[in-house]
Amino acid sequence: MSLDSKIPQGPIAEKWTKHKTLIDLVNPANKRNIDVIVVGTGLAGGSTAASLAELGYNVKTFCYQDSPRRAHSIAAQGGINAAKNYQGDGDSTYRLFYDTIKGGDYRSREANVHRLAEVSGNIIDQCVAQGVPFAREYGGLLDNRSFGGVQVSRTFYAKGQTGQQLLLGAYSAMNRQINRGKIKPYNRHEMLDLVIVDGKARGIIARNLVTGELERHSAHAVVIASGGYGNVFFLSTNAMGSNVTAAWKIHKKGAYFANPCYTQIHPTCIPVSGDHQSKLTLMSESLRNDGRIWVPAKLEDAQAIREGRLKPTQIKEEDRDYFLERRYPSFGNLVPRDVASRAAKERCDAGHGVNKTGEAVYLDFGSAIMRYGKEKAIMQHLHDASDEKIRELGEAVVEAKYGNLFQMYEKIVDQNPYKTPMMIYPAVHYTMGGVWVDYNLMTTIPGCYAAGEANFSDHGANRLGASALMQGLADGYFVLPYTIGDYLADDIRTGAISTDSPEFDAAEKQVQETIDKLLANKGSKPVDHFHKRLGKIMWNKCGMSRNEKELKEAIAEIKALREEFWRDVRVPGSAHELNQELEKAMRVADFLELGELFAKDALHRNESCGGHFREEYQTQDGEALRDDENFMYVAAWEYKGAPEDAVLHKEPLAYENIQVKTRSYK
Amino acid sequence: MKLTLKIWRQKNAQDKGRMVTYPIDGIDGDMSFLEMLDVLNDGLVSRGEEPVVFDHDCREGICGSCSLQINGEPHGPDRLITTCQLHMRKFSDGDTIVIEPFRAKAFPVIKDLMVDRSAFDRIQQAGGFISVNTSGNTIDANAIPIPKNDADHAFNAAACIGCGACVAACKNASAMLFTSAKVSQYALLPQGRVEATQRVLNMVAQMDEEGFGNCTNTGACEIECPKGISLENIARLNRELLSAQLKG
Numbered sequence: 001m002s003l004d005s006k007i008p009q010g011p012i013a014e015k016w017t018k019h020k021t022l023i024d025l026v027n028p029a030n031k032r033n034i035d036v037i038v039v040g041t042g043l044a045g046g047s048t049a050a051s052l053a054e055l056g057y058n059v060k061t062f063c064y065q066d067s068p069r070r071a072h073s074i075a076a077q078g079g080i081n082a083a084k085n086y087q088g089d090g091d092s093t094y095r096l097f098y099d100t101i102k103g104g105d106y107r108s109r110e111a112n113v114h115r116l117a118e119v120s121g122n123i124i125d126q127c128v129a130q131g132v133p134f135a136r137e138y139g140g141l142l143d144n145r146s147f148g149g150v151q152v153s154r155t156f157y158a159k160g161q162t163g164q165q166l167l168l169g170a171y172s173a174m175n176r177q178i179n180r181g182k183i184k185p186y187n188r189h190e191m192l193d194l195v196i197v198d199g200k201a202r203g204i205i206a207r208n209l210v211t212g213e214l215e216r217h218s219a220h221a222v223v224i225a226s227g228g229y230g231n232v233f234f235l236s237t238n239a240m241g242s243n244v245t246a247a248w249k250i251h252k253k254g255a256y257f258a259n260p261c262y263t264q265i266h267p268t269c270i271p272v273s274g275d276h277q278s279k280l281t282l283m284s285e286s287l288r289n290d291g292r293i294w295v296p297a298k299l300e301d302a303q304a305i306r307e308g309r310l311k312p313t314q315i316k317e318e319d320r321d322y323f324l325e326r327r328y329p330s331f332g333n334l335v336p337r338d339v340a341s342r343a344a345k346e347r348c349d350a351g352h353g354v355n356k357t358g359e360a361v362y363l364d365f366g367s368a369i370m371r372y373g374k375e376k377a378i379m380q381h382l383h384d385a386s387d388e389k390i391r392e393l394g395e396a397v398v399e400a401k402y403g404n405l406f407q408m409y410e411k412i413v414d415q416n417p418y419k420t421p422m423m424i425y426p427a428v429h430y431t432m433g434g435v436w437v438d439y440n441l442m443t444t445i446p447g448c449y450a451a452g453e454a455n456f457s458d459h460g461a462n463r464l465g466a467s468a469l470m471q472g473l474a475d476g477y478f479v480l481p482y483t484i485g486d487y488l489a490d491d492i493r494t495g496a497i498s499t500d501s502p503e504f505d506a507a508e509k510q511v512q513e514t515i516d517k518l519l520a521n522k523g524s525k526p527v528d529h530f531h532k533r534l535g536k537i538m539w540n541k542c543g544m545s546r547n548e549k550e551l552k553e554a555i556a557e558i559k560a561l562r563e564e565f566w567r568d569v570r571v572p573g574s575a576h577e578l579n580q581e582l583e584k585a586m587r588v589a590d591f592l593e594l595g596e597l598f599a600k601d602a603l604h605r606n607e608s609c610g611g612h613f614r615e616e617y618q619t620q621d622g623e624a625l626r627d628d629e630n631f632m633y634v635a636a637w638e639y640k641g642a643p644e645d646a647v648l649h650k651e652p653l654a655y656e657n658i659q660v661k662t663r664s665y666k
Numbered sequence: 667m668k669l670t671l672k673i674w675r676q677k678n679a680q681d682k683g684r685m686v687t688y689p690i691d692g693i694d695g696d697m698s699f700l701e702m703l704d705v706l707n708d709g710l711v712s713r714g715e716e717p718v719v720f721d722h723d724c725r726e727g728i729c730g731s732c733s734l735q736i737n738g739e740p741h742g743p744d745r746l747i748t749t750c751q752l753h754m755r756k757f758s759d760g761d762t763i764v765i766e767p768f769r770a771k772a773f774p775v776i777k778d779l780m781v782d783r784s785a786f787d788r789i790q791q792a793g794g795f796i797s798v799n800t801s802g803n804t805i806d807a808n809a810i811p812i813p814k815n816d817a818d819h820a821f822n823a824a825a826c827i828g829c830g831a832c833v834a835a836c837k838n839a840s841a842m843l844f845t846s847a848k849v850s851q852y853a854l855l856p857q858g859r860v861e862a863t864q865r866v867l868n869m870v871a872q873m874d875e876e877g878f879g880n881c882t883n884t885g886a887c888e889i890e891c892p893k894g895i896s897l898e899n900i901a902r903l904n905r906e907l908l909s910a911q912l913k914g
Contacts, residue, residue, distance in 0.1 A: 137814065411747055
C-alpha cells in the first residue's frame with residue numbers, strides 16, 4: 001500500500017479552510033443512524049466523543065479507568081499553547097507553526113502543524129466557554145507564561161493542573177451528551193482487538209474488566225485515542241495503566257506505525273530513588289521559567305554532595321555551573337526538552353551529578369525567590385526590608401505560582417524545595433511516534449482514525465512543552481468532527497453493523513486464545529518482572545542516547561525476553577473475573593513487540609534528530625546532527641507477522657513555508 | 667521495616683468479605699504506600715496466590731483512582747495527599763496497618779479494596795456542565811473579564827479529583843463536598859450562572875437518588891480531602907439550592 005497523506009492543495013494558510021468547505025457532510029437525520037466508537041477518554045478521546053455526539057452521531061466510549069475523568073491527560077501540569085498574542089509580544093499563527101516545526105527538528109508535516117496553530121486560539125475560547133478556570137490577572141483577563149523552545153509567552157494555564165482542568169472540561173462536555181443519551185460510556189473496559197469487515201474498520205472486541213466477559217461492539221468508524229507508549233520503559237511519567245494495546249492491535253490489523261523511536265525524555269522529573277520504584281513524577285516545565293538548573297563546577301564538590309558532606313546552599317555562586325545558561329545563552333534554562341535532557345545527562349556522566357546515584361542536577365529557585373521578594377517589597381513600600389523579609393515575600397510569590405508542585409516534591413523527596421534546591425533528572429514522558437495518519441487523521445485502515453498522542457502527526461522528533469494538550473483538543477474538537485463526516489458520508493445507507501459475523505467471531509476467538517494461553521501458562525514469574533527487565537533494556541540501550549551496537553543488542557535481548565515471557569510468565573486467577581494481573585500481562589505482551597520495532601526504527605535512522613540521539617551522529621560540541629538528504633521522511637512500519645519483519649514505508653517531508661536550518665538555541 | 671498488614675479481602679460484590687493478615691518485611695521509608703502493596707502482591711503472585719486488588723493509576727495524586735481507608739482514615743494519616751503520595755516513612759517498624767476499601771452504601775465493593783464510584787459520574791451527568799457546543803464558535807476568551815478572586819475560588823473548587831474520600835470520611839456517607847465543588851465552580855463564573863438554577867436542583871436530586879447520606883456539617887470531609895476542598899463550597903451549594911427552590 002502506498003502512503004497518501006492527502007494534504008490539500010493550495011497555500012498553507014488556506015489549506016484547512018478550503019478543505020473544510022469542500023469535504024462531504026452528513027445531514028443531521030442521517031447522523032442519527034451512524035455509530036462511532038472512541039477508544040480512550042483523555043483530551044483527544046473525550047473531546048472527539050463529545051463533539052461527535054453533539055453533531056448527532058451515536059457514540060460509544062471505552063476506557064480502562066473507572067471514569068473518563070481519570071484518563072492520564074489529567075496529570076498534565078504546565079499549560080496549553082495558543083497563538084492568541086494577548087501579551088502583544090510578537091506571537092502569531094505563523095510563529096507557533098514555525099516554533100513547532102523547528103522544535104520538532106524538521107521531522108513533522110507542515111500542513112498538519114499549520115492547522116494546529118490555526119485552531120489553537122479557538123481552543124482557549126472553547127474552554128473558557130466551558131468554564132475552565134484558567135489563571136487570570138488582576139484585571140480579569142487571562143494570564144500567560146513561557147515554555148521551552150520559544151521566545152514568547154503563549155502558554156495558558158491553571159496553576160500546575162492545566163491538564164486536569166482541560167480534561168474535566170472535556171469530561172463535562174461528555175457528561176452533557178451522556179445525559180442526552182448520545183454517548184454510551186463503557187468504563188472499566190479495554191479494547192483488545194479491531195474488527196475489519198470488507199476492508200473497513202467496523203468494530204472492536206472489548207473486555208469488561210469487572211466481569212471478564214468479552215464483548216462485541218460494532219460501529220461505522222473507530223477512533224483510537226489511547227495515548228502514548230512511554231510505559232514500554234516501565235518507569236515513566238505515564239500512569240500505571242497507560243498502554244499501547246489499542247494502537248498496537250490496529251497496527252497488527254494493517255495500520256502503519258510511524259517513527260516509534262521518537263520518544264520525549266523530559267528533563268525535570270524527580271530522580272529514581274530505588275528498585276521498588278513504580279513510576280516517575282514530573283516537575284512541570286513551567287518551573288524552568290523561574291528555576292535555574294546547575295551542578296557543582298568542581299568534581300570534588302559534587303562528590304562531597306553525593307556523600308552528604310556538603311549542602312548545595314553552601315556552594316558559592318562562582319563554583320556553580322549553570323550549564324544550560326552557559327551552553328545556550330539565548331534560550332538559557334528554557335531550551336527544548338531534548339536539549340535540556342541531554343545536557344543534564346552529559347554533566348552527570350562527567351561526574352557532576354548530585355544525588356546518591358549521581359543521576360541528578362539541581363533546579364534552584366533561590367534567585368527567583370529573592371527577585372520576586374524585592375519586587376513585592378517595592379510594591380509594599382518596604383524600602384529597608386531585611387533579606388529574611390524579602391525571602392519570605394518571594395517564597396509567597398513562588399508558592400502562588402507553583403505551590404502544588406512544590407508540595408508534591410516535598411511529599412515524595414522529604415525535602416523543602418523553598419529552602420534547598422530541587423533535585424531533578426530526565427525521565428520518559430511522551431512519545432511523538434505513533435499510528436501513522438493522513439491529513440484527515442485516518443490510519444491506513446479505512447474508517448479507523450487515531451487522535452492525540454496515539455498518532456504521530458504534529459510533533460516531529462521532539463514536542464514542545466504545552467503542545468500535547470493543544471494537539472489533543474485540536475484533534476478532537478476541531479479536526480475529527482469535520483474529517484470523519486467526509487468518510488461517513490458514504491455510510492448513510494449502510495444501516496447498523498451486525499456483530500454476528502465471521503469477522504467478529506474470528507477476532508473474539510483470537511482474543512480468547514491469547515487469554516487462555518496466558519492463564520494456562522503456569523510459569524514462575526509475575527508480569528512486572530518482565531516489564532521491569534524490558535524497561536531496563538529500553539532505558540539503557542534505546543534511551544537518551546543510542547548507538548548501533550547497543551540497538552542491535554537491544555533487538556536481540558527484547559526478542560529473547562519476549563520468548564521467555566511466553567514461556568515463564570505466571571498469571572493467577574481466571575478469565576471470568578476482575579483480574580489485574582491478566583490485564584497487565586496482555587499489555588506487557590504488546591510492549592514486548594513494540595519495543596523491538598522501536599529499536600529497529602532507531603537503528604535504521606542513521607542521524608540524530610530531536611529526541612532521537614545517535615552517538616555516531618553529533619557535532620563536535622555534542623549537538624544533534626541531522627541528515628536531511630537521507631532521512632527527511634516519516635518512517636511508517638507495516639506489520640508482517642513479527643517486529644523484525646516489519647516493512648518500512650517512507651513518507652517524504654517537504655518544507656515549502658519554512659527554511660530548513662540547523663536547529664540552534666545558542 | 668517489618669510490618670503487619672490487615673487487609674480486606676472480598677472475592678466479588680456478592681462475597682461477604684473478611685480481614686486477612688499479611689506480615690511483610692524489607693519495606694523502605696522512601697517507598698510509596700502503593701509500592702509497598704506492589705511488593706506484597708509480587709510475593710503473593712510468586713507463591714501462586716491471588717494478589718490484592720486496588721484501584722490506582724497516575725500515582726501522582728491527580729487522577730483520583732486510589733481510594734484506600736488506612737487505619738480508619740481515607741488516604742491514610744498524612745494530610746492533603748492521596749494514598750499514592752503517602753510514603754512509608756510515615757510509619758514505623760513493627761506497625762500494624764489496617765487497610766479497607768472506602769465504605770459507603772453508594773460505593774459498593776467490586777473486589778477486595780476496589781469500589782464502584784460510578785455514582786459520582788451520574789451526579790456530574792445530571793448537571794455538571796455548561797451547555798455550550800464544542801464547535802469553537804463562541805466569543806473571544808478575553809471578552810468577559812472575570813475577577814481574579816472569583817477565578818481563583820472557582821479553580822480551588824474545580825481542583826476536586828473525585829476520589830470519594832469525603833464520602834468515606836463522613837459518618838453519613840454524604841457526597842455534599844463533592845457535589846458542592848462542581849456547583850461552586852460554575853456558580854462563581856459568569857458562564858455558569860446561566861444554568862445555575864437547574865444545575866443545583868438536578869445534581870442534588872441525583873445525589874439523593876444514589877443513596878448518599880445527608881450533610882450534618884461535621885467537617886470530616888474537608889479535613890480528609892486530599893485537595894483541600896473547602897466547606898465554604900457546601901455553604902455556597904446550600905445558598906444556591908435555597909434560592910433555586912424559591913424560584914422553582
